[in-house]
Amino acid sequence: MAKYAFPSDCPCGSGKSYKDCCFMYHMEKIHAPTPEALMRSRYAAYVLKKADYLLYSWHPDTRPAELDLNDDVKWVGLTIVGTELGVDGLEGTVEFVAKYKIGGKAAKMTEKSNFVRQGNRWYYFDGDVEE
Template identity: 85%
Template sequence: MYHMEKIHAPTPEALMRSRYAAYVLKKADYLLYSWHPDTRPAELDLKDDNVKWAGLQIISTELGPDGIEGTVEFVAKYKVGGRAAKIAEKSHFVRQGARWYYVDGEVEE
């Protein structure tokens, strides 16, 4: 299990970047830890995942007026079986106490 109880991303963008790094490093435990309990999957197995992540570009970030909600729009490039692809998403985050969580995302086709 991933133990980061005392370390928290200070912004939605910082959490997005740390989650991207977790996908690159196949750290499913951190991804689950940083996922909001209301939308978190029961498990996440990345061991057999053959995705090779190739870069993250942050398009925009927005913090809600209440300071407890935020969005990060990004494009992540990757390869599967040698074929290049990308995912574009607008991710939603929420802060509870001092901690930001990933809630969900709208994937652009």
């Protein structure tokens, strides 16, 4: 039986182990229950270079045909600035700051991501990025 090597801490910054946090979302066994949980799982997927999960969690109306993750980018930290859930419970936003290094140089990206729920599943729809 194959064993998985789990990071000791989940890259999403929850303080939980990867196995007890984003792993089940990445394996597509369960769906993230909130926009924030989905955003955290997507950040962890960027850290771990899980392009398939990023596409899986992206809304079909805005999803690119493919995703090429830049191997030069090293994601190093995530801060959630705020979250908001629409009154109907079918849309939400998450504002965050993601820190990264590219070519050894530190940088950060701020995004307000938009999420939509269809049935029991949240999807990333789009976002406003400020770098």
